[in-house]
Amino acid sequence: xxxxxxxxxxxxxxxxxxxxxxxxxxxxxxxxxxxxxxxxxxxxxxxxxxxxxxxxxxxxxxxxxxxxxxxxxxxxxxxxxxxxxxxxxxxxxxxxxxxxxxxxxxxxxxxxxxxxxxxxxxxxxxxxxxxxxxxxxxxxxxxxxxxxxxxxxxxxxxxxxxxxxxxxxxxxxxxxxxxxxxxxxxxxxxxxxxxxxxxxxxxxxxxxxxxxxxxxxxxxxxxxxxxxxxxxxxxxxxxxxxxxxxxxxxxxxxxxxxxxxxxxxxxxxxxxxxxxxxxxxxxxxxxxxxxxxxxxxxxxxxxxxxxxxxxxxxxxxxxxxxxxxxxxxxxxxxxxxxxxxxxxxxxxxxxxxxxxxxxxxxxxxxxxxxxxxxxxxxxxxxxxxxxxxxxxxxxxxxxxxxxxxxxxxxxxxxxxxxxxxxxxxxxxxxxxxxxxxxxxxxxxxxxxxxxxxxxxxxxxxxxxxxxxxxxxxxxxxxxxxxxxxxx
Amino acid sequence: xxxxxxxxxxxxxxxxxxxxxxxxxxxxxxxxxxxxxxxxxxxxxxxxxxxxxxxxxxxxxxxxxxxxxxxxxxxxxxxxxxxxxxxxxxxxxxxxxxxxxxxxxxxxxxxxxxxxxxxxxxxxxxxxxxxxxxxxxxxxxxxxxxxxxxxxxxxxxxxxxxxxxxxxxxxxxxxxxxxxxxxxxxxxxxxxxxxxxxxxxxxxxxxxxxxxxxxxxxxxxxxxxxxxxxxxxxxxxxxxxxxxxxxxxxxxxxxxxxxxxxxxxxxxxxxxxxxxxxxx
Numbered sequence: 125x126x127x128x129x130x131x132x133x134x135x136x137x138x139x140x141x142x143x144x145x146x147x148x149x150x151x152x153x154x155x156x157x158x159x160x161x162x163x164x165x166x167x168x169x170x171x172x173x174x175x176x177x178x179x180x181x182x183x184x185x186x187x188x189x190x191x192x193x194x195x196x197x198x199x200x201x202x203x204x205x206x207x208x209x210x211x212x213x214x215x216x217x218x219x220x221x222x223x224x225x226x227x228x229x230x231x232x233x234x235x236x237x238x239x240x241x242x243x244x245x246x247x248x249x250x251x252x253x254x255x256x257x258x259x260x261x262x263x264x265x266x267x268x269x270x271x272x273x274x275x276x277x278x279x280x281x282x283x284x285x286x287x288x289x290x291x292x293x294x295x296x297x298x299x300x301x302x303x304x305x306x307x308x309x310x311x312x313x314x315x316x317x318x319x320x321x322x323x324x325x326x327x328x329x330x331x332x333x334x335x336x337x338x339x340x341x342x343x344x345x346x347x348x349x350x351x352x353x354x355x356x357x358x359x360x361x362x363x364x365x366x367x368x369x370x371x372x373x374x375x376x377x378x379x380x381x382x383x384x385x386x387x388x389x390x391x392x393x394x395x396x397x398x399x400x401x402x403x404x405x406x407x408x409x410x411x412x413x414x415x416x417x418x419x420x421x422x423x424x425x426x427x428x429x430x431x432x433x434x435x436x437x438x439x440x441x442x443x444x445x446x447x448x449x450x451x452x453x454x455x456x457x458x459x460x461x462x463x464x465x466x467x468x469x470x471x472x473x474x475x476x477x478x479x480x481x482x483x484x485x486x487x488x489x490x491x492x493x494x495x496x497x498x499x500x501x502x503x504x505x506x507x508x509x510x511x512x513x514x515x516x517x518x519x520x521x522x523x524x525x526x527x528x529x530x531x532x533x534x535x536x537x538x539x540x541x542x543x544x545x546x547x548x549x550x551x552x553x554x555x556x557x558x559x560x561x562x563x564x565x566x567x568x569x570x571x572x573x574x575x576x577x578x579x580x581x582x583x584x585x586x587x588x589x590x591x592x593x594x595x596x597x598x599x600x601x602x603x604x605x606x607x608x609x610x611x
Numbered sequence: 612x613x614x615x616x617x618x619x620x621x622x623x624x625x626x627x628x629x630x631x632x633x634x635x636x637x638x639x640x641x642x643x644x645x646x647x648x649x650x651x652x653x654x655x656x657x658x659x660x661x662x663x664x665x666x667x668x669x670x671x672x673x674x675x676x677x678x679x680x681x682x683x684x685x686x687x688x689x690x691x692x693x694x695x696x697x698x699x700x701x702x703x704x705x706x707x708x709x710x711x712x713x714x715x716x717x718x719x720x721x722x723x724x725x726x727x728x729x730x731x732x733x734x735x736x737x738x739x740x741x742x743x744x745x746x747x748x749x750x751x752x753x754x755x756x757x758x759x760x761x762x763x764x765x766x767x768x769x770x771x772x773x774x775x776x777x778x779x780x781x782x783x784x785x786x787x788x789x790x791x792x793x794x795x796x797x798x799x800x801x802x803x804x805x806x807x808x809x810x811x812x813x814x815x816x817x818x819x820x821x822x823x824x825x826x827x828x829x830x831x832x833x834x835x836x837x838x839x840x841x842x843x844x845x846x847x848x849x850x851x852x853x854x855x856x857x858x859x860x861x862x863x864x865x866x867x868x869x870x871x872x873x874x875x876x877x878x879x880x881x882x883x884x885x886x887x888x889x890x891x
Contacts, residue, residue, distance in 0.1 A: 177850060179846060179849070179850065182849075183845070183846060183849055203854075203856070204849055204850070204854070205849075205852045205854055205855035205856065207850075208850065208851060208852035208855065209852075211850070212850075213847075213850040215843065215846065215847065217843055219794075220794075220839075220840050220843035220844055220847070221843060221844075221846075221847040222847070223765060223786075223790055223844065223847060223848050223851070223853070224764065224765050224766050224790075225764045225765060225766075226764065226766075228862075229764065229765070229766040229862075229863065232766075232862045233766070233851055233853075234851040234852055235860075236766075236859055236860050236861050236862065237851060237852035237853055237855045237859055238852055238855060238857070239855075239857050239858040239859055239860050240860060241860060242860060242861070242862050245860070245862055246862065267793060281851065444804075447808060449804050449807065449808075470807055470808060470810075471810070473808070474808055475804075475805075475808055477801065477804075477805065479801070479836070481832055481835050481836050481839070482798065482801045482802050482804075482805045482832045482836065483802075483805035483808070483809070483832070484832065485806075485809075485811070485827075485828045485831060485832065495809065495811065496809060496810055496811055526835055540809060541808075544809065544810065
């Protein structure tokens with residue numbers, strides 16, 4: 125049996141870190157196998173994937189011990205470009221892993237770097253494009269593709285040199301269900317072609333039937349190791365106890381469908397909704413411009429509304445329209461029953477962006493919450509302390525927001541919205557790339573906001589979050605009609 | 612005149628092609644023994660630049676000329692001539708809005724520079740017209756820079772720099788920077804949205820009213836994000852062999868055409884005439 129990945133007592137501590145990220149990993153992965161690395165955030169699965177593809181120790185520095193051989197090469201001494209033709213890598217963020225503007229340039233990039241003659245590159249491009257059905261995209265700009273398409277291009281580029289090993293680091297964390305299904309097909313196909321595949325992943329359901337072995341990481345060690353059959357036979361409770369995401373999404377999907385039909389049929393006339401849309405049509409002009417109509421929606425205080433649908437169905441545009449960041453194409457948005465101008469909507473609503481780093485501006489958490497308010501007013505300081513307490517941020521009040529974890533940053537952003545007295549709080553993909561524990565935390569937070577009388581709108585692809593914590597579901601994809609036009 | 616030789620000449624005459632350091636090939640690593648004939652491979656019918664722009668090397672030459680204008684303190688006449696010339700390729704590339712913005716800014720600033728504060732009896736105008744003159748001197752660099760960076764794809768740039776035998780340690784950071792620009796524009800929009808939602812410096816005049824503070828609010832998230840993006844991009848590039856020590860090839864073709872040589876000569880003439888003292 126040949127092993128493509130062989131680790132013996134590998135330990136690693138990142139530069140400037142106190143705790144080791146990996147401790148004594150001993151493992152061998154046979155050729156042609158698909159291995160899933162799972163576990164809670166910070167458990168070491170991404171770090172191990174970097175050990176495998178040689179980014180550690182060649183790119184990420186730190187203290188490394190033990191022996192690591194990838195495709196027969198010792199990663200400690202082999203320069204990383206020696207591994208390029210043998211190992212293809214795909215990473216988490218679709219937006220930041222392509223280097224060229226055009227799809228075709230991105231595909232030829234690794235081959236050009238290896239010095240292949242142009243005719244050979246063209247042949248490989250043709251072959252790869254056929255395999256991944258991306259021929260129509262070849263001359264498009266990658267900037268204008270959807271997240272799912274970008275990830276498909278990334279996978280295609282990673283296989284351009286026909287590597288023996290593929291390392292995928294959370295490749296689906298930004299994708300919708302349709303794109304994940306596509307990813308599943310492609311990965312299955314690559315495995316069938318004999319490639320060894322190592323996937324570090326939170327979302328496990330899509331790997332059923334592809335994975336041969338599951339490794340559960342915990343605090344830098346391999347806590348459990350399962351053959352696929354053993355792992356899939358584990359009860360949902362057992363999977364949950366290990367902090368892992370569900371293996372079977374069917375019950376969650378059923379629950380979502382049920383919530384959606386309830387939402388569609390319920391018709392409460394009594395209190396005035398905080399926000400409602402009437403004959404709304406959204407869109408924007410420009411190169412990728414489009415418009416589409418939105419069914420009349422009502423958002424009440426205390427509701428947690430899940431906004432779902434595949435990428436590109438207009439979720440983000442709707443959210444931007446509801447917060448007044450763009451003007452509606454036609455129709456009206458009512459705030460407390462009165463037609464509202466975009467400016468008023470911006471004042472009433474708040475959007476927690478998917479990349480929360482954009483919305484933190486101050487040196488400390490407390491200042492962040494008090495930004496724009498009169499700090500000398502005791503009422504404000506009191507309110508601020510209360511918000512810090514509610515969001516479990518008191519311990520971090522004097523820390524720099526950028527030094528916090530992703531979830532903590534999210535809470536700071538929400539805190540700033542509460543300080544401004546916003547009534548509508550919208551979260552864009554708050555659980556992408558989160559493990560079960562942190563996802564549940566976000567869910568609790570949504571519930572807490574709703575209990576305070578806020579209207580909460582969550583844009584999400586995360587079935588587990590939507591099924592577990594939303595009170596209503598709107599799926600824009602199901603309301604799509606012929607009015608959607610690309611101009 | 613010596614200092615304004617075309618970039619390509621200096622590069623090709625002074626440098627022997629840089630030989631890659633000896634690569635120790637480990638057993639197991641496949642070696643690609645193809646005809647690795649640098650960037651100059653011509654192949655029929657493939658990948659012709661769709662947008663009408665100049666060769667990347669010509670763009671760099673324009674940028675160099677703009678810098679020389681600053682260096683030699685050219686007269687206003689020369690400046691006006693050259694700025695007009697620099698704006699032409701931008702229009703040809705279809706960047707109407709950008710061209711118009713640059714043209715208007717330049718016109719206003721030049722106008723301000725011509726003001727005579729003493730004659731008008733408002734001495735504090737000196738500050739403004741001095742600032743305006745300073746800005747007009749920088750503007751040619753911005754124009755040519757914007758042209759070079761917004762109309763060139765990273766692959767063209769890599770190819771151009773490799774043909775000029777620029778060392779890899781310069782090529783890679785440059786490419787990362789070029790790849791970066793669109794990200795910055797997108798980040799800026801996101802940050803402005805975030806500011807609007809928080810009611811910070813909102814509205815058209817919001818930024819102007821409190822410039823230092825606004826700059827801080829924009830720069831901090833921008834830089835924080837930039838470090839993350841830079842790391843991600845580098846990781847992606849490194850695993851795809853951007854730093855590979857062997858010979859690199861390119862599918863993208865770049866060629867200096869007659870129009871490129873013409874452009875270089877046309878921008879050179881006013882500059883030379885100015886330095887020679889013909890244009891006063």
